[in-house]
Amino acid sequence: MKVTGLILCIINLLSLGSCHRENGGVKELDLETFQVTVPGRWRHEKQQGFDSQVGKLTNGKDLLNYDYGWYAYRFTKETSDTHDRQNIEIDGKPALLVKPLKSGNGVMGVYIQVDQVNRLAIYGNNITDEPTAKAIFQSVRF
16 A cells, blocks of 8 residues: 555656646645745745644645644535545555535635644645645655
8 A cells, every 4th residue: 555655646746746847846845833835936935833733735726735733724614515635645644635516616625633742734715726736745744
């Protein structure tokens, strides 16, 4: 199972790189509690959190927020009536991927149960480049 996950991650990262090579390649960001790979033109903006680590990843067009801690959002409002909900695995951890049924219209994100107390949610609204967002989600490493 881990080999399959690793192969899928490598394929996703290669596709991320090939889609955005003309825009500066890809880069890995070390965000203290986790690492993530993003296209070269994306940047990180650290935010002030009270009980969690929060921040933003953006290319100036799409914006992904992240929240790492005890109370990360679990996508309870994004039901199967409005969103595609997939149980997946990211870096060997159980995760939930949600994306709107109508592309670019609603919340897209991932929720990862990191350990017994910590969770990570990365999400954005009305994402225009859903394949890149999904590749970013799947690149998360702890």
